[in-house]
Amino acid sequence: MELLHSRIIGEGRPLLILHGFLGMSDNWKTLGNLYAKNGFQVHLIDQRNHGKSFHSENFDYETLANDLKSYMANHNIPKANLIGHSMGGKTAMQFACSNPKLVEKLIVADIAPKYYPPHHSEIINGLVALNLETIASRSEADNALASHISNMGIRQFLLKNLYWVEKGKLGLRFNLPVLQYKMEEIGENISSTATFTGETLFLRGDKSEYILQNDFDTIKIHFPKATISTISNAGHWLHAENPKEFFSKTLDFLNR
Structure with missing residues (x-):
């Protein structure tokens, strides 16, 4: 059984953070440090086929959950708070619906329980067009x-995601060959009957179209206790575009 790679910071209540598609745990380092300073043991997790976690042909939300x-079993975590962004939000939703007893509170960032x-x-x-055989620097890749x-x-x-595989040879951390063929899976919805009755917060960027007004009813069907809140001056990468407001709203919810 292969285990997900993570970076663990701080002591206190377990908080697991899941990045989005083509992202990695590193994207959450700054916010992770802030949660750690506020009484959380933060687990910045690389999902399979991303970051430093293992690569695999299998890739769907049930598998990711x-x-x-x-x-959690390997790290002896009986119950955790969860934050998931985009694809990570879908994983977090699926996980909470399948394992409600393992989830304290759920935060979903800019994704709805629907098919995209x-x-x-x-x-x-x-x-795919990047020729890493001939590219010798980050600026050339850019x-x-x-x-x-x-x-x-x-x-x-x-x-x-660029890193030096060996001296003079660049590679990408994510598993591009598998992910390019799993585009349908990335957009997939959680099961139509899936529900989680615990405390849930959905955050959406005011400039993003991922969570629309007409998704609110669907959210409530799956997550009856959901609160839906909007982050100002932010698109889909709301945690990076307005980290201050994102942090304040999430910390407030986690401590409530």
């Missing part, structure tokens, strides 16, 4: 990606 269950059609194709195409992805913030987010 089971990875989390094994992780694949919409990352230009990102995937840009990454230039190559720029012809596919104009948004510099997204390029920087993706390029955090």
Whole structure:
């Protein structure tokens, strides 16, 4: 049984944080340190096929939720608070619905319990086109990606995954060959009958279209105790775009 890679910081109440698609635990380092200073033992987790975790052909939300269950058992965590962003939010929702007794409170960042059609194709195409045999630096990789992805913030987010496999040879941390074929799975919904009756907070960016007004009823069906709140001046990467408000709202909810 392979275990997820994580970075654990702080002491106190367990708080597990799950990154989004093509992200990694490192994306949450700054916020993780803040939660750790406020009485939490923070687990920044790399989901399978991402970051420093293992690669596998199997990739769907039930599998990702089971990875989390094994992780908690291995770390002797009887119950935890969960934060999941985007794809990580879907994993967190699936996990909470399947294992309600293991979840203290659930925070879902900018994703709804619904199906999303694949919409990352230009990102995937840009990454597939990267020739890491000939690219010798991060700036060369950025230039190559720029012809596919104009948004510099997204390029920087993706390029955090670049690392030196060996001297002079760059590689990507995520498992691109599998993820490019699992685009349908990334958009998949949790089961139509799945429910979690514990305390839940949904956060959405005011400039994001991932959680719409007409998703509120669906959220309440799956998560009857859900509170839905909006982060100002933020798109889909709300925790990075307005970390101050994100931190304040989440800490308030966790301590309530």
